[in-house]
Amino acid sequence: MNDRATRTHDLSAFWMPFTANRQFKSAPRLLSKAKGMYYTSDDGRRILDGTAGMWCVNAGHCRDEIVAAVQAQAAEMDFAPTFQMGHPKAFEAATKIAKHTPGDLKHIFFVNSGSEAVDTALKIALAYHRARGEGQRTRFISRERAYHGVGFGGTSVGGIPANRKAYSGAMLPAVDHLPHTLNIKEAAFSKGQPAWGAHLADELERLVTLHDASTIAAVIVEPVAGSTGVLIPPQGYLQRLREICDKHGILLILDEVITGWGRLGAPFAAQFFNVTPDLLTMAKGTNNAAAPLGAVAASKRIHDAIINSAPAGVELFHGHTYSGHPIAMAATCATIDLYEREQLFERAAKMAPVFEEAIHALRGTRHVIDIRNIGLMGAVELASRDGAPGTRAYDTFVRCFQKGVLVRVAGDILAFSPPLIIEAEQIAELFKTVGEVLKEVD
Ligand SMILES: Cc1ncc(COP(=O)(O)O)c(C=O)c1O
Numbered sequence: 001m002n003d004r005a006t007r008t009h010d011l012s013a014f015w016m017p018f019t020a021n022r023q024f025k026s027a028p029r030l031l032s033k034a035k036g037m038y039y040t041s042d043d044g045r046r047i048l049d050g051t052a053g054m055w056c057v058n059a060g061h062c063r064d065e066i067v068a069a070v071q072a073q074a075a076e077m078d079f080a081p082t083f084q085m086g087h088p089k090a091f092e093a094a095t096k097i098a099k100h101t102p103g104d105l106k107h108i109f110f111v112n113s114g115s116e117a118v119d120t121a122l123k124i125a126l127a128y129h130r131a132r133g134e135g136q137r138t139r140f141i142s143r144e145r146a147y148h149g150v151g152f153g154g155t156s157v158g159g160i161p162a163n164r165k166a167y168s169g170a171m172l173p174a175v176d177h178l179p180h181t182l183n184i185k186e187a188a189f190s191k192g193q194p195a196w197g198a199h200l201a202d203e204l205e206r207l208v209t210l211h212d213a214s215t216i217a218a219v220i221v222e223p224v225a226g227s228t229g230v231l232i233p234p235q236g237y238l239q240r241l242r243e244i245c246d247k248h249g250i251l252l253i254l255d256e257v258i259t260g261w262g263r264l265g266a267p268f269a270a271q272f273f274n275v276t277p278d279l280l281t282m283a284k285g286t287n288n289a290a291a292p293l294g295a296v297a298a299s300k301r302i303h304d305a306i307i308n309s310a311p312a313g314v315e316l317f318h319g320h321t322y323s324g325h326p327i328a329m330a331a332t333c334a335t336i337d338l339y340e341r342e343q344l345f346e347r348a349a350k351m352a353p354v355f356e357e358a359i360h361a362l363r364g365t366r367h368v369i370d371i372r373n374i375g376l377m378g379a380v381e382l383a384s385r386d387g388a389p390g391t392r393a394y395d396t397f398v399r400c401f402q403k404g405v406l407v408r409v410a411g412d413i414l415a416f417s418p419p420l421i422i423e424a425e426q427i428a429e430l431f432k433t434v435g436e437v438l439k440e441v442d
């Protein structure tokens with residue numbers, strides 16, 4: 001029990017998201033400050049951030065340039081509408097983003113979260129097909145173990161049973177799922193992309209035959225599935241998905257909410273894997289999580305089809321009050337400037353082998369049944385306790401936090417995604433602590 005937290009804060013009113021509320025409130029973990037690679041807990045301890053917050057603070061915490069940009073924007077203009085109006089920072093931010101997006105995905109639609117980016121991308125896919133006279137293409141194909149946020153669209157294409165269960169009667173009607181690509185028997189302890197598993201992309205051909213290509217609008221996948229424990233695409237898998245989509249006139253949406261902005265050592269996973277989607281979603285690292293933000297990058301073909309086929313007036317009936325919010329835009333401009341000035345994506349690529357060696361050094365540690373990594377993301381999968389799945393990793397996470405290291409948990413998987421500024425000694429500290437804790441937990 002963290003006495004300080006319960007003494008100084010009333011914890012009852014905040015209904016916490018994706019949290020075991022009763023358990024948390026009986027033993028809270030509160031963070032009160034952050035700088036660079038570290039959080040400070042409310043009892044004054046320094047916590048090494050092995051997760052970039054939640055896969056989002058890629059440039060490290062409270063960077064001076066981003067703080068200054070947010071402060072200046074808040075003082076200069078707090079809000080301006082972007083429906084039939086505009087403000088310069090939104091155009092500047094879109095231009096800066098478009099410098100880094102792959103291929104001709106240079107048209108940027110702003111929203112406020114990854115979930116909204118996903119639902120927006122799905123709607124743009126439908127609008128595109130309709131604009132071309134193929135309005136019957138309404139089906140989406142996604143993947144088991146996918147996480148695409150919590151909107152009704154994202155939940156429907158998501159592949160996590162617990163996230164769908166309570167809402168299962170109200171999912172989008174036309175969605176099918178590919179199998180996920182994790183296979184510990186075939187590919188345990190792979191470094192980078194597993195050699196096994198490209199054939200799983202051929203399942204898409206089976207679903208196309210089943211439903212008929214003329215009913216399918218888009219395939220949506222995370223290039224590396226993050227939230228369900230860093231599932232890395234087998235060699236050739238994403239290329240194969242791209243080929244099958246092209247063959248059948250199906251759009252490919254890459255959900256890069258986690259993999260975007262340098263996580264793999266390239267601006268986006270699209271460039272890292274050399275697979276260009278038709279639509280790309282981003283959020284999190286886009287502005288270093290300094291303000292809520294998401295975005296969709298659309299190809300010229302999609303943008304032009306929707307814009308040019310519409311009668312005079314509004315072309316796409318979609319958007320949010322806070323699409324292009326000035327503070328989120330100011331944070332985006334400052335963040336991208338920082339990424340470029342410090343060459344943080346190149347830095348991530350350089351640190352990836354150090355990260356790989358350190359995480360795989362846990363092989364042979366008690367409970368560990370798989371380790372996988374790519375770029376600056378990785379996972380350590382633990383054997384589950386009999387009859388109590390998830391509890392071993394959760395206990396590991398709590399003990400790591402007590403010892404000053406923040407890791408993430410998905411089931412019995414520990415996931416790692418440090419800020420791209422991490423130093424070799426901090427990588428060593430992160431995995432040394434995890435190794436010690438794994439020896440302690442039963
Ligand atoms: C791939 C992916 N898509 C969408 C989302 C949803 O983003 P948000 O939590 O900002 O709504 C996430 C969040 O982790 C994600 O990892």
